[in-house]
Amino acid sequence: xxxxxxxxxxxxxxxxxxxxxxxxxxxxxxxxxxxxxxxxxxxxxxxxxxxxxxxxxxxxxxxxxxxxxxxxxxxxxxxxxxxxxxxxxxxxxxxxxxxxxxxxxxxxxxxxxxxxxxxxx
Numbered sequence: 001x002x003x004x005x006x007x008x009x010x011x012x013x014x015x016x017x018x019x020x021x022x023x024x025x026x027x028x029x030x031x032x033x034x035x036x037x038x039x040x041x042x043x044x045x046x047x048x049x050x051x052x053x054x055x056x057x058x059x060x061x062x063x064x065x066x067x068x069x070x071x072x073x074x075x076x077x078x079x080x081x082x083x084x085x086x087x088x089x090x091x092x093x094x095x096x097x098x099x100x101x102x103x104x105x106x107x108x109x110x111x112x113x114x115x116x117x118x119x120x121x
Contacts, residue, residue: 002120003027005046007037007063008081009055013104017050017081020109021116034058038066041073048119050112051098053082053089061096068097077119081112 004026008014011032018028029044031037035057041049049067053060060080067073079100080093090101100115107115 001025001027002047003029003044004048004050004116004120005029005031005037005041005044006050006081007031007034007040007055007060008050008052009033010052013052013081017109017112020113024113024117026116026120034060034063038063041067041076042070045072046076048116049076049078050081050116051078053080053084053093061092064093064096064098079115079119081107 004021006014006017006028009032014030018030021028029040031040033056051060051063064078077099080098081102083104085103093101102112102115
């Protein structure tokens with residue numbers, strides 16, 4: 001079973017996507033801020049990371065940079081899951097190493113599941 005680490009400071013988002021992904025037979029771990037998420041990524045070495053950008057302690061771009069600079073984590077696909085909808089954010093995240101970019105207000109749980117399956121199935 002593939003493990004997904006979902007890093008988002010909004011509990012409603014974490015719970016919604018956790019339930020949807022677990023119903024689709026993925027194992028899901030969550031973190032509520034960037035620092036906790038980075039620690040869990042290092043400990044768990046998930047198969048994929050869903051990562052918000054605006055978060056306390058470490059923002060998503062900082063977490064993404066840390067992941068991509070860590071030889072033990074850099075191969076893990078990271079999909080950004082954020083409310084920031086701008087070309088400059090997509091471009092920067094892609095440049096740093098994100099493989100996908102989903103705008104929460106537009107993307108549905110089914111869309112997130114499709115993106116996850118692209119990289120894990």
